[in-house]
Amino acid sequence: TDVKIGVLNDRSGIYADIAGEGSVIAAQMAAEDFKAADKGINVSIVSADHQNKPDVGSNIARQWYDTENVDVIADVPTSSVALAVNEITKEKNKIFLASGPASSDLTGKACSPNTVHWTYDTWALANGTGSAMVAQGGDSWFFVTADYAFGHALERDTSAVVEASGGKVLGAVRHPFPGQDFSSFLLQAQGSGAKVVGLANAGGDTINAVKQASEFGITQGGQALAALLMFINDVHALGLDVAQGLVLTGAFYWDKNDQTREFSARFQERNAGQKPSMIEAGVYASVLHYLKAVEAVGDKDAAKVMAKMKEMPTDDPLFGKGTIRADGRKLHEMYLFRVKKPDQSKGPWDYFETVATIPADKAFRPLADGGCPLVK
Amino acid sequence: MNSGAILEAAGLTKEFGGFVAVNNVNLTVERGSIHALIGPNGAGKTTLFNLLTKFLQPTRGAIRYQGRDITRMQPADIARLGLVRSFQISAVFPHMTALENVRIALQRRRGDSFDFWRSEKVLSKLNSEGAALLADVGLTEFSDIRASDLPYGRKRALEIATTLALNPEMLLLDEPMAGMAQEDIERISALIRRISKNRTILMVEHNLSVVASLSNRITVLARGKVLAEGDYAAVSKDPRVIEAYIGAGHG
Amino acid sequence: MTTDTNPIAMAAITSVGAAGMPRHHFAIFAALFVFLIAAPFLLYPIFVMKVLCFALFACAFNLLLGYGGLLSFGHAAYFGMASYVSAHAAKVWGLTPELAIIAGTLVAAVLGLAIGSLAIRRHGIYFAMVTLAFAQMIYFFSLQAAFTGGEDGIQAVPRGHLFGLIDLRSSEVLYFFVLAIFFAGILLIYRIIHSPFGQVLKAIRENEPRAISLGYRVNRYKLAVFVLSATLAGVAGATKAIVFQLASLTDVYWTMSGEVVLMTLLGGMGTVFGPIVGAAVIVTMQNYLATFGDWVTIGQGIIFVVAVLLFREGIIGVLAKWIRKPL
Amino acid sequence: MFELLGIPPQVLFGQLLLGLINGSFYAVLSLGLAVIFGLLNIINFTHGAQYMLGAFGAWMLLNYLGVGYWWAVFIVPPIVGVTGIVLERVLIRRLYHLDHLYGLLLTFGLALIIVGFFRQFFGVSGLPYPPPPLLTGGHNLGFMYLPNSRAWVIVASLIVCLATWFIIEKTRLGAYLRAATENPVMVGAFGINVPLLVTLTYGFGVALAGFAGVLAAPIYAVNPNMGADLIIVVFAVVVIGGMGSILGSILTGFGLGLIEGLTRVFYPEGSAVVIFVIMALVLLVKPAGLFGRSV
């Protein structure tokens, strides 16, 4: 069988370092490691840049499905684009391996029988950071929130978790998106006296906010800074001086065990010295699982392959063992990381210490709460 | 009020940030006359002219046209009342032919041309009238030439033809002879005299011989105020006018 | 915005064909029509529809810039807002596609009237800046208003049944609907340009004070052409929402305003057919070079620079100069 | 303790100070734009990219050559200025006789190219630029903690703005510049080398953008996109101040920084649009901007 995988992500914008060319490499490595050719599966991979614009992304997806016989689209960071691809994939009855996007709507009200949401989602991030922080004593929160739907959702979800865990939300301030200067909002956060300042934003906004928080001495002042959506590459960009002490939730860290280290070393060689982000890891694992299902079914019919993927437990070197739920949610452990101090770090990419591990059954939103029409 | 007056300005004043360019001017233009406005540089002639045509809003004072207060009206609406101005720099539509230039004015008679759904062919019935107007000012042979390609004097003639197409009751001309060669001056003078038969004309002009030969009445402005008024013979003998404007050397 | 050769001015001295249209224009329209009828069988129909939507948008913009002499730097506002409204109408109110498009168009027209009546009081670069400022406000409104879905946009818009009857889910059927809208749009623009109204516009563009002194209330004409342009941009945006089943922030962002300028400039502003060509080139480039990431941006930049330096008349403008006929 | 609309005065002072810091960036950037527009009649859309070049210049000096911040403050602006001079000599020069529109489009295209290249080679996550020792830490002013790096921004930009204003409004060179703005041909006929003046002015305006970029490097992430959205706001500042007005752009820059700062306290959601709202209002009342000469 010939299988064509389209890696659709941001190759020029804010997520290009987290899920750009690296995701394509990850998909290629999955095909190679699976030894697909030996098993009679001809894998070809195409890629494109959706520029974080849903219209561009949906256009490419449609064209891939309609004219280029793409069977499966992988990655797709940026929720808005992912939601669009999700719709089109359902309409065209193909498969979408969503490793990049954050929106938990993909397994909630927008869930689709053709989509697997692999790596993480906003609920998991909010839950990981919110509950674990409260458990560690960070029981009063102030949010610096990007003023758009994604920021609002992160803030709302995290507030709920914080309050459910017995913490208190003291206030929130909405900053324009995208923002350059966060000083004024950070000052308000500082003035609130909250123990935890939650950054409910993403990408460049988070990077700038963290940088300026260090400038204004937020963490030195005794407040903890929690980034609700952040990747290892962002920490790399910021440098440990600035990022130290920051708390964040993730699904993958390259330095977790021998298998992850081995993969990451190979990956780093091919990706200009960059360690894999959790999204790239997710692309690798999801493509691997997909290929296994194709092999098992002996056909690439979307419905059959999806059924197989959900039926078959997942097992890969990066995420270990896991399952895919009926709503398309992939379940695995999540981790709460704290960024190391410069003197704790042994060198580049040695950035995280694991503060808490959240077991797979606690890490994601319960099946019943998502409102996915597929699981009535 | 003078029954023969077509345009009256009372107490007209224009200040530019403290500087009074036109100061309490009273001006009456008689129906059917050619009225000239002269005065030294910076006297406020152009400013007064702009006030009368509503291209500037007066600081104080009132303007009445045909007995109607037009002080607060918009320039385009003034034109609709039959009070039309020309410009000091030649005012044609450069990329349109001479005929099209005139036709734009004739088109005004259709009322507002907001009919974007209609073909411009409806305008071709105005062509013959346009041609007649061009003939009047001696431009027949130029009717298909782009206005920008016309010699200067012809542009002025075209401008006058365009203005006449509106069939205005009153024309305001700003230095119609400025920068014109003698032969053009004579042609345009004759044209102005001809069209003044049943119209009123107010003009600003520096060329004293033109003023002398054309105008029935002259108002001399100096430092924003009316210095003298009367016919050429009277005004040109007024010692204040001689001192402020004409100077000892003229004549 | 006066270029040395004003193609419109040449119109007066060109032979006129049966439909009141110069013969070669008629021929081009006919060829375009034939080509577009055949296009979906040769090319990917969705791609062609995208080109048509943007071409209509660019033509609408060109009506304002090339024929009204007004450079708006905020045309994304009408395009994008119409797209949101039509998406919302189709998805939430369940309107049929043609009604959804009409709803979007009406909103664009009203928006054009509101913004236009303020903006036309300013000239030149200030006009551009005021339109940009209002467009930015519309952008922030779209980012925050609940109905637009923030950065997710309005997704999964149903294509619905035309007049409640014809199922538009098939791209081929939808194509002919879009083609009809496109042709109606550009023919209307053509007629506007060559109407008595168009003549007055031209006069205003060439010498505004003179037009005023002839008794034309120029601001009303400018406003009229502004609203017409915004409305037609709205038609394009609303149609795009139905075609792509999506309305998103991209369509209201200022880069979209920049893109439509690029299309118009590249094709040739003040020409009838230029914006169509410009839109086709840009959309094709975006579509087929998407894999190359940043090189697309760089390529667009280079096109801008080259177009400005070497052929300011645009592709069609240069062509028109060669054949010495307005296009 | 009295409060203003529920905001304690300390917080208010703090926010005003922060607004002033932002205003410093607006002022330096809009000053550069105003200088360029004034003399070249070019609306320099590349300004945002040149601001980014300034930040990257500082970053490269540090990472490739080990040259630190304080040297960068002096070295980078001239270097960025020289890149501007090259652009002016090779490309922009050809457009002076044309409508503003073309200058805007050309520089827009150049901005796309420059930003595209930097994105291609440096990615978009942003690169860290550690503040120099002198600028780390800060002072507690009682009502707020003022990082040294921010205090420096205000000081440096005030100095640069005032110096520029002085040169243009009070010196002979400035008189040449202003005169050349109105009528370059005549100024040339007086024996003054106008093309050189124009080139140097563009270089200077661009150097101002580069300077702002260096100031920004330790504060914001060094990122290829850092100028893209900022530039739209700065355009608004220039328009509000009155295109080409030097004093106008400086005062409006600082003033709008303050207003934006206040908006962040009272109505944070509106802080992104407040400048555009003000711009629309100002243009409706004063078409030429607050300090612009009406045409």
Add this chain to the structure above:
Amino acid sequence: MVEVELTSRPAAAPSARPLLRVDGLQGWYGESHVLHGVSFEVGEGEVVTLLGRNGAGKTTTLKAVMGILSRRSGSVTYDGRETIKLPSRLIAQMGIAYCPEERAIFSSLSVEENLMLPPQVRPGGLSVEQIFELFPNLKERLSSQGTKLSGGEQQMLAIGRILRTGSKLLLLDEPTEGLAPVIVQQIGRTIARLKEEGFTIVLVEQNFHFAALVADRHYVVEQGRVIDTIPNDELDANIDKLHAYLGV
């Protein structure tokens, strides 16, 4: 009559050393060919006029001499040096100054700044005091905005500012246009004074009554050529011919 002291000079050719020699000067605006071989000569310390109808090419000739006409060919020598290939700023630096038809007063500069704007190109220009002596009006308005002056004052400013520079050759383009007769007379007196001070002047005029009062010699320009030369003292004898040239 205006009291202008006319120092009588010999006729046709310049008696003094020729300061400016224009020979076969051609000039274009874009594609349109305007000057078709203008030739004339001005001796040191002379005042000559260019007369001619509108559009004859008088202004264009001055612009070509000054080097601000973008396309020109032929020969223009100043003080024995060829200038046809030089940019205007170098021509100015040699000692030629131009007072344009439209005066070109800068509105963003004060009267004083306007006056001080042109750099001194060589020593021997008038001092500021001498300029004020010539144009007392200017002294009172030094700090006002340049373009706020009345038309006549602007003309004085435009002439005054080039006197400071030390340029010996002044090109004056219609200094009387649009001015009230009183001011015209004042300008006439000024030109006579300048001549006394040793300046060389090329004057473009429409108004030959005025020209006759100040000039040594008149060149008649038509269609981009000099078609005739009339010494001032033969003006009366040639008046009919001149009327014909000027279409009066």
